[in-house]
Amino acid sequence: MKNKKMITIILKKLKELYPEKIKQRDPYKVLIETILSQRTKDENTKKASKKLFSKYDTIEKIANAQEKDLEKLIKCVGFYRVKAKRIKKISKILINKYDGKVPKNLKELLKLPGVGRKTANCVLVYGFNEDAIPVDTHVHRVANRIGLVNTKTPEETEKTLRKIIPRDYWKEVNKLFVEFGKNICKPTNPKHEKCPIKKFCKYVENLEV
Template sequence: MKRLHKYVKKPVGNTNPFRVLITTILSQRTRDENTDEAAATLFSVYKTPEEIANAPRDEIEKLIKKAGFFRVKAQRVKETSRIIHEEHEDAVPDNIKELLALPGVGRKTANCVLVYGFRKNAIPVDVHVHRISNRIGLVKTKTPEETELELTKIVPKKYWLDLNESFVRFGQDICRPIGPKHEECPINDLCDFYRDMKKKSS
């Protein structure tokens, strides 16, 4: 993790947990730039759980269309906002159990809220974290849930807050799914994939 620290961009100020929650729901199965655009458009019109809960669903659909799967996501966003407003007095829960009870919220989304919304120790495992962890030989798992469990066993807690962002940026810049930049990689000496590739080529 120390070698990957340059890939971490520290958050500026406090991040709104509600915005993190809704943005992460919108991010499911879509590209980051589309997520950012959809979230910005939505929050430019509706800013609070109450406002989104009371907004017409077809209006929400139009605002988040860029995120893809907008009909399903609009329903989840609206219902999640209603629950936050009515059952939690507009405060997003700061524990995994209550977060997982929200519509469309899995472990990755819940952990993102804990890390980026509350700065609480957790490890959000997305496609980047799952793929890179297995590629370099840090874990040998088949699902993101298994990866999360194994990483919590072997990664010191002091690195948990930054792990997701480090791996995401590292996966975008260096350890790409196709055409990874092996020679530029700061951890190629620790990477099982790179070592195996070198053996085969020698």
């Protein structure tokens, strides 16, 4: 595991590579899009989200929509029938229990059906600008590969990252690691020649042994 000084250097280098600031968005749309994104390619998530919100642009309209109509709009995502039922149910709960607002609270978010820690943390970061670390497959893989953590599950990864990463960087971890994981630190054939943190990377060290 890296020390905190080295971790800060790694994060600073990734910020130089991906300097774009996080854009705050509607918490409800973040919640629904993150649910749609589960086990689905990014391009399909964007396509489904665009279709869904083009026809049903409010929480009330989604809550009152027919499941079959929702299914047609999001059919390009994985498990679209399950997700159609879920987003309708969540929308109704938010209207009935939270006055149509997404709760700004991890504990309450986790009470919503099908919402796990990654989804809840995404809502906190991208919807409310709260300090949290959403851990998806990219974050989990990259953090383990470069040697920040040695964990088996995304939940363990989040717990460890919260301990070792300075809180000032929490909000940015997901964005930085996702971009890095997609473009340079790929699952196969990572681009070592373009990597700004390879001298800190456990994976590269093992290759050179």
